[in-house]
Amino acid sequence: MATIARAAGVSVPTVSRVLSGDDQVAAATRVRVERMIDEYGYRARKTRPPASPELIHVIYPRLDTAWQVEHIRGMESVTQEAGVGLIVSALDRGPAGKKDLLRRAHTGQAAGAILAAASGDTSLGTVLGQLNVPVVTLDPGAKAAANLPTIGAANFLGARAATEHLVALGHRRIGTITGSQGGLLCSRARLDGYRAALEAAGIAEDPSLIRHGEFEYRSGVASARQLLDLVDPPTAIFAFSDYIALGVYEAARMRGLSIPGQLSVVGFDDLPAARWASPPLTTVRQPLQDMGSLAARTVLNLARRKALESPRMELDTRLVERGSSASPPRSDRRGGVTA
Structure with missing residues (x-):
């Protein structure tokens, strides 16, 4: 609303009154504000639950690894407890998942989105931000928007x-x-x-x-x-x-x-x-499952307008020693070995 207010040359309360249908706003001002709302594609976040369940959308570049499954297990533990649905999509499977997310964002059914890995490098974060949908990046790519909250590991x-x-x-x-x-x-x-x-x-x-x-x-x-x-x-x-x-x-x-x-x-x-x-x-x-659950909790906290302790969250890693590492051989006996 602050962005719309600046663009229309009015105060934030005025934008709020236009969105709520207050008839005390001057006609010319209302038209100007509504024009900016349309131009920026802004949609007010609903304060009441929609008729159908809210959903968190998770977008990966592709779905083909076990570490993604671990992420999703962590997310499900949070969404099930909160009574929120979870939809997982992959960019390499075509535009269907992206279109579904944007459609739900327009209708107020998207509680938020988690852009995992290089999917955060797309324009999705910017578009969802304009639609007032909370977005979190999980293990982001190199080009992910710097203004989005980030979940990662050390x-x-x-x-x-x-x-x-x-x-x-x-x-x-x-x-x-x-x-x-x-x-x-x-x-x-x-x-x-x-x-x-x-x-x-x-x-x-x-x-x-x-x-x-x-x-x-x-x-x-x-x-x-x-x-x-x-x-x-x-x-x-x-x-x-x-x-x-x-x-x-x-x-x-x-x-x-x-x-x-x-x-x-x-x-x-x-x-x-x-x-x-x-x-x-x-x-x-x-901690892949912990990273997934933290990403889901962060999205829900943003949707409920709760302040984040930090926009950059990094979970600890630790070395697990098993049987594949030992001291090097005393002499290199591999020189005569060929493929």
Whole structure:
């Protein structure tokens, strides 16, 4: 309403009276305010529950990973308790989910929206803001609107802990495989954490030990094969996701390398598959369900006009040591091994 008031050259109470249908507002002023309302696409948030249930819309770039399931489990625990519905959509499945969200936003049925990962890089946040729909970004992309509340994890500290763990075991040739280097802020933070740990240990960064991939199993396989093909390959690999780490497992198997006897591996996420891997994967746990529940609670608090303690919320990560990391072999016996 403040934006509309500035554009129309009136006070915020005047805009409020126009929206409520107060007939004491001068006709010319009413026309001017209504023209600005139409131009900005503003819709007043309903103060009474709509006839049909309110819904929180969650938008992902695509739906194909277990960490998204963990997010959604956390969101459901909050929405079920609040009596609010949850709709999950993916941008790669076409415009249907986006159109449905905007339609519900126009009719007052959208309690709010959670834009996850790179979906926050779209114009959705701006459009929903104009419609007075609360928006939160979850693990945002690099281009997400800076004015939106953000839910994330301590990616820098988690990556630093993972790298420090390998350094403490005696590794000096530590490779890393990133995910979505230009797309997600979490990937940038993890790379910074890796570099900070090396610098603190007095280990010079070797660009040949850094491979930029995606948060996918096949990316882990391809990138790990490149690292293992180096003349002086790494004795340990820090993967930026558990999926990438499982791809490293496969690349090691293809090379006939044992984990952790000849190659140590550390992941990031602590998905259920990390415990099922053989050997169980040492990884950085990020509280995915807690992140999802916090995102849902934040949206509902915004919808109820509750003030946020902070627009930037970051949950702790911690290293979970399992069987995939150990001290490096005393001598490198991999030189004669070929694909």
